[in-house]
Amino acid sequence: MAFELAATPFRRLKLASFAPLISAERAVCPKCKSSRKYFCYTCFIPVGISESSLPTVELPLQVDIIKHSLERVGKSTSSHARILSPHSVNIHIYPDIPSYSDTNKVLLLFPGPETPSLDSLLPGKTTEHKQCSTGVSSAKRQRLQRPLCERLIVVDSTWSQAKRITADDRLHDIPRVQLKQAETFFWRKQSKPSHYLATIEAIYYFFKQLHELQEERSYDGQYDNLLYFFAFQYLLIKNKKETK
Structure with a gap:
């Protein structure tokens, strides 16, 4: 599956690599024990992905x-x-x-x-927009x-x-x-x-x-x-x- 930004509205953005998301598997949220993929939308934590691999x-x-x-x-x-x-x-x-x-x-x-x-x-x-020395x-x-x-x-x-x-x-x-x-x-x-x-x-x-x-x-x-x-x-x- 291709994840190229070139032909999308986001092509000029400086985004971190999607590699952690592409390889992510569905997992159980360690807090609420619900099945989630990528992150838990009630506990607000990554799931199946290390926190350090995501941008901050x-x-x-x-x-x-x-x-x-x-x-x-x-x-x-x-x-x-x-x-x-x-x-x-x-x-x-x-x-x-x-x-x-x-x-x-x-x-x-x-x-x-x-x-x-x-x-x-x-x-x-x-x-008035007067230019400063800087x-x-x-x-x-x-x-x-x-x-x-x-x-x-x-x-x-x-x-x-x-x-x-x-x-x-x-x-x-x-x-x-x-x-x-x-x-x-x-x-x-x-x-x-x-x-x-x-x-x-x-x-x-x-x-x-x-x-x-x-x-x-x-x-x-x-x-x-x-x-x-x-x-x-x-x-x-x-x-x-x-x-x-």
Whole structure:
């Protein structure tokens, strides 16, 4: 079975080798004793694969994923983020929502007609772009000096369920942000427009766009491995369709 990225939307990403996944066998999760392949989506650990063989992604912010209790765990991509970025990502099952004492340090990633885009929230965005001696614009220098937030909240649910979660009083005062339009490559058919992203895609694009707006060095695939499992599943389904 071929696992070539060349003819896929992921061809420009810097992804770790899929070799550990290709050779993986179904096994029993050491925690919940359920039969799993690749990882356990309830315990959020690799199964049948050594943890050291998987890539790890370090994120500059903590991420809280609020997952609806009716969301199908086996098809949710939030587990990808928890497994690949275990030190930065936590998953909470709604109605469990963490307590945020300072809402100025938190952002809720959720689109809406009046929700500001990521770039419009960054300090110094409207500053005149005068080049500094280092080659970094004065606007970008201001953005580098002031962090956007300390925590990011992402909702993992169907769109109808997400509206209920985001209407929760505990999230009412938390500022919202949305991404510049990005296209989903989710393999299941959906009735929503192509810019409605899977959870792991939304997290990936947030950090990629944040890096491009804030960092002096250009983006060089630092967060690409967030899509490691996602791209592999895309290839599995693509190969299955082609061999029918």
